[in-house]
Amino acid sequence: MDFLGLFKQLPVQILTVALLIIITVYLIRKSIKLFFDKTSILDEKREETLMHFSNQVTKVLGLVIFFIFVLSNFFDLTKLVTGSVVLASALALILQHIIRDYIMGLTYLFERQIHHGDYVIINGNRQGKIEEISMRHLKIRQYDGYLYTVSYSNITELQNGNRGMRRVNESLVLNYRQNPDDAYKVIEEVANTCNEKYGEYLLKDENGVPVESFKFNQITELNVDFRGHRYSLTGVVKEADFVEVGKKVRYELAIAAYKNDLMMAESGGLESQQGL
Template identity: 85%
Template sequence: MPVQVVTVALLIILTVYLIRKFIKLFFDKTSFLDEKHEETLMHFANQVTKVLGLIIFLIYVLSHFFDLTKFVTGSVVVAGSLALIFQHIIRDYIMGLTYLFERQIHLGDYVIINGNRQGKIEEISMRYLKIRQYDGYLYTVSYSSITELQNGNRGKRRVNESLVLNYRQNPDRAFKVMEEVAQICNEKYGEYLLKDENGIPLESFKFNQITELNVDFRGHRYSISGLVNEADFVEAGKKVRYELAMAAYKSDLMMSESLSTIQ
């Protein structure tokens, strides 16, 4: 039996290797998909073949100890219970396939997840994304927890920065300060804006008013956005964040507080 198990394991490893080589060769010989989408599909295929290979190996090993036919046919209730237990994992897989085949995300894309996590996609697995944030931390998010996804690589790059202000902050005063910040950004950082053939910005920095209420039970979100050049996206975001922080300091805006601070 140990010899058979090792032999089957080696055959599975060889099969997975050949499948991956075939997929890579197929993409190398064809050109109906763009390079970034091919790279994403290759990465996802590597994840799938690894998991399938492991499952097949486990089934083979278990078949030496159980009658799998009787076990499977007599375990409908167990399977249903497991499906309920692992419903979030199943949902992750389904949503991952949806994001992939609808071409909503690719490796290397700059994305904003749920409005508060942003960075570059470094890994796309069957259940989650790994995003390298601007502070250097690697953020892992499951597909089922994604409620909002903004992709900055889908044609245009939009800087979208915000302040979460306290409930007790007067909105009229906050509106005035944010409008001034948008004007300052247009005057100081206009060279970052994406322009048409006549040199006119496609979308200047603008105040989007209150974009979200009751943010984590702490306050309201006031945001500023603008279309910028791809190469200037990171730098433009830093500049806008600086102007927002400076405006909050000078105007003494009431920032949101954590629940622990309030208590």
């Protein structure tokens, strides 16, 4: 059998197209990487983010082209889509969410709201380092080690801590039977203690005045998970000291709760929430 006859066989065509797509995707990625290596238009963090995003885009486009080619050998895709109102309606509903994810993802990317490696808080309760920026979702590595994936359309609030300063935001979730007046006095004392012991970590302006000292923000959330109320303490610190200061503030809150017999929420203890 000659080569032309062999190529006409469907399995050989599919393998050939798959190989061509893989090679094309590889060359595109190498070209983009070479471009960034040879230029200095963008900062390193921005280049890394765009490289990561372009890798995801080329992978998705490659898979889409491959599946369209395979399906075109078995179905008349034009007639299949235009001839079925039900299928077209279903595709429209599905694509509505997908397109929304893509648009919001591009918005986050090109408005420079996120970069690969940034520490973020998503929707107020998920926090960690961005490990993957794809066309439709973000993946962040949380402090507990778990990898959290969220689509862009499900992001209602995003706080980015990688902007030269970080806001330490630690909290105690106390039982709803805890007297708020007593809790206020204890946590206000913790804020004063933190300013005295850890004032060197606070971010300061050109006059040496702290941008935001440690302060008690009173009750920031009621009936957290039906367990109790959240009492929070915040302060703006230098980026490099964020993790260390968070540990110190959590310790001060924990020891104060212990010494003053504060009533913790029934199903939990000390909780923390960190952000910009």
